[in-house]
Amino acid sequence: MSHFGRSGPPDISDTYSLLILNITFRTTADDLFPLFDKYGKVVDIFIPKDRRTGDSRGFAFVRYKYADEAQKAVDRLDGRVVDGREITVQFAKYGPNAERIHKGRIVESAPRSGHRSRSRSPRRRHRDDHYRDRDYRRSRSRSHNRYERDRYRGEDRDSRRRSRSRSASPDYSKGRGRGRYDDDRRSVSRSISASPARRSPSPRKSPSPRKSPPRGESPDRRSRDGQSPSRRSVSPRGRLADSRSPSPQNSDVDVSFL
């Protein structure tokens, strides 16, 4: 009995959208439906959910059939404690299609002329941009969560070239301090990688694979071997950036060979 949001927006031509804020993350449309339906005819209830986790975002949209009922619901349900939390009921300011809403009702359905577009508040640029921003903020609020790291890892793995994009994209560096943060983190990572072991206090105790050297060969060989994978593992794309200076490469090979 609650197919809200399952089949998309039913009809937003003559409906008044109410924005419900400060609701618990466990509150669902089923819980809000009886509460809001008591004050008027609820046409549809939609609760935005996270794209990754699928959890409630903490706010819901309730569409009424009549404005008077919606107003009544706002006046009656605004400040009501639901699930132990005080919810905030108010008329929606923006529509699903970025349309302007007046008192919950959609005033403009489609951008007909450009002269009216100017009236639009430039506060919001795009939905995608905001999506990331919101996620980013929420992620931070949640302290260090696995989702952020996991997501980053997956995206990085999905499209490795993105790294280059980030480098060539000054927006990330300037837009938010994220670029700096990433760089910092990468620096630390590299630092750790560069120094595999501060100091082996007891190499004998350590279950090192080289517990018993296969052959008493020169350490130079081993050194090179250890350096080879290290370099590759450290930054495969870093070499590309370093390609700009082919000086050390030649030198390295020469030294190694010598």
Next chain:
DNA sequence: GTTGAGCGTT
């Protein structure tokens, strides 16, 4: 299992 400013989907 966690959190808390805000404006939405087929």
